[in-house]
Amino acid sequence: MSLFYRSTRSQDKKVTASQAILQGLAEDGGLFVPERIPALEVPMEQLADMSYQQTAYEVMKLFLDDFTEEELKGCIERAYDEKFDTPQIAPLVKQDEAWYLELFHGATIAFKDMALSILPHLLTTSAKKNQVKNEIVILTATSGDTGKAALAGFADVPGTRIIVFYPKDGVSPIQEKQMVTQKGKNTFVVGINGNFDDAQTGVKKIFGDKELAKEMEQAGFQFSSANSINIGRLVPQVVYYVYAYAKLYKAGSIGKGEKINVVVPTGNFGNILAAYFAKNMGVPIKKLICASNDNKVLYDFFTTGEYNRNREFILTTSPSMDILISSNLERLIYKLAGEDAEKNKAFMKKLSEEGKYTITEDMKSRLSDFAGGFATEEEVAEEIHRMYEKTGYVMDTHTAVASCVYRKYKETSGDETKTVIASTASPYKFTRSVMNAIDSRYDSMGDFELVDELSSISKTAVPKAIEEIRTAPVLHDTVVEVEGMKAIVKKFLSM
Numbered sequence: 003m004s005l006f007y008r009s010t011r012s013q014d015k016k017v018t019a020s021q022a023i024l025q026g027l028a029e030d031g032g033l034f035v036p037e038r039i040p041a042l043e044v045p046m047e048q049l050a051d052m053s054y055q056q057t058a059y060e061v062m063k064l065f066l067d068d069f070t071e072e073e074l075k076g077c078i079e080r081a082y083d084e085k086f087d088t089p090q091i092a093p094l095v096k097q098d099e100a101w102y103l104e105l106f107h108g109a110t111i112a113f114k115d116m117a118l119s120i121l122p123h124l125l126t127t128s129a130k131k132n133q134v135k136n137e138i139v140i141l142t143a144t145s146g147d148t149g150k151a152a153l154a155g156f157a158d159v160p161g162t163r164i165i166v167f168y169p170k171d172g173v174s175p176i177q178e179k180q181m182v183t184q185k186g187k188n189t190f191v192v193g194i195n196g197n198f199d200d201a202q203t204g205v206k207k208i209f210g211d212k213e214l215a216k217e218m219e220q221a222g223f224q225f226s227s228a229n230s231i232n233i234g235r236l237v238p239q240v241v242y243y244v245y246a247y248a249k250l251y252k253a254g255s256i257g258k259g260e261k262i263n264v265v266v267p268t269g270n271f272g273n274i275l276a277a278y279f280a281k282n283m284g285v286p287i288k289k290l291i292c293a294s295n296d297n298k299v300l301y302d303f304f305t306t307g308e309y310n311r312n313r314e315f316i317l318t319t320s321p322s323m324d325i326l327i328s329s330n331l332e333r334l335i336y337k338l339a340g341e342d343a344e345k346n347k348a349f350m351k352k353l354s355e356e357g358k359y360t361i362t363e364d365m366k367s368r369l370s371d372f373a374g375g376f377a378t379e380e381e382v383a384e385e386i387h388r389m390y391e392k393t394g395y396v397m398d399t400h401t402a403v404a405s406c407v408y409r410k411y412k413e414t415s416g417d418e419t420k421t422v423i424a425s426t427a428s429p430y431k432f433t434r435s436v437m438n439a440i441d442s443r444y445d446s447m448g449d450f451e452l453v454d455e456l457s458s459i460s461k462t463a464v465p466k467a468i469e470e471i472r473t474a475p476v477l478h479d480t481v482v483e484v485e486g487m488k489a490i491v492k493k494f495l496s497m
């Protein structure tokens with residue numbers, strides 16, 4: 003039986019999984035959703051003994067059912083290999099009151115690697131399946147994490163090129179160094195004199211440029227996006243929730259069918275949506291706890307039913323969660339609206355015109371799978387400090403948001419269900435904020451001095467991703483004005 007994908011904004015057209023991956027966004031601006039969520043086929047006893055790669059196959063084959071076994075296994079093998087610093091790929095670590103699912107063992111030490119290490123292979127396989135002859139050109143604007151993870155994923159993947167634009171003065175020194183030292187003949191990193199919004203708007207303009215698209219086609223190229231709304235990023239994220247549950251079961255930490263709670267530090271709502279998919283596939287999950295930082299749009303949504311982006315944008319120490327429009331929430335809204343595309347479209351129209359919408363009481367009553375929470379900057383720092391003092395475990399700022407929200411949730415709800423916390427970045431990626439939370443005396447140290455100090459106090463090795471950039475030569479030094487973005491794309495493609 004085939005699983006097709008439809009847009010959240012119109013009912014009529016359906017596409018295969020590989021077409022949805024190639025297209026990224028539906029033509030009507032909606033997001034692709036599977037017609038139904040497939041149920042897991044193998045029993046938990048069997049999943050318990052599977053490797054990450056085997057689990058990935060069992061989960062992904064159900065969503066990407068127009069891929070052959072050979073194609074999908076090939077993608078999985080090329081993605082989850084020695085780029086990860088542990089054969090477990092996503093280890094579970096018990097600390098204090100919960101299990102931390104460490105999703106930061108890939109090439110760029112943040113959870114984006116979990117999907118971006120496989121997306122390039124899913125994309126090139128999809129191109130082949132659909133007789134696309136053009137070379138795929140990935141265009142991305144980044145505020146830091148996504149750009150590097152996409153670069154690492156696409157570097158030297160045949161049939162692809164990747165161009166990343168970042169705000170020259172708008173990313174951390176470590177993030178910039180990570181990007182400008184990127185190897186790979188098909189990679190191109192460009193700083194722009196402007197902020198992230200300028201970069202994002204510039205990229206959208208290039209995507210929408212019909213004349214350029216024609217020229218590209220003639221030269222044998224076509225654009226695609228590595229954006230988190232692509233189902234080629236969502237589906238690989240479902241895997242680690244199934245894997246985590248199976249490993250807890252295998253270790254005897256939970257009994258057969260025992261429910262767990264999952265806490266996810268959230269920005270664009272992609273990671274927690276994947277957990278929701280896992281639950282709908284049959285993984286015994288009770289509550290999905292959505293953790294926000296001071297930009298608590300989602301917390302307010304889950305508590306009131308109103309989504310309202312009209313508020314101040316707050317810069318926090320967990321920058322990957324500094325988001326006021328959570329794009330992937332549209333897939334949940336569509337589901338809550340009874341898979342009614344017209345209804346969903348009306349909410350999205352209100353969001354783009356007025357910056358807010360309120361769901362109906364009926365829809366609100368279907369939100370019981372979720373709980374929302376948030377942590378302030380002070381609470382996040384306290385949580386990092388508390389955990390380190392109590393256990394010696396050092397968490398990054400994003401994980402600390404989730405950890406703090408979990409403790410507050412447990413206290414107010416009295417819910418003692420065993421809990422998995424998605425741990426989305428290595429503390430080495432946000433060293434300064436993490437070390438400052440542990441002790442203010444670190445304030446005067448340099449970036450790499452702090453890295454060594456973190457290694458010493460946490461008794462963990464400095465990850466390869468950080469070690470490499472200490473000495474790596476700068477390979478990209480192009481900086482352009484916002485107006486020059488299109489010209490530089492053409493230059494890179496020798497057009």
Ligand SMILES: *Cc1c(COP(=O)(O)O)cnc(C)c1O
Pocket residue numbers: 112113114147230267268269270271272273274322323400426427
């Ligand atoms: C992207 C990111 C998040 C947010 O994930 P979403 O899927 O956008 O909700 C959280 N933590 C880190 C470290 C990230 O890079």
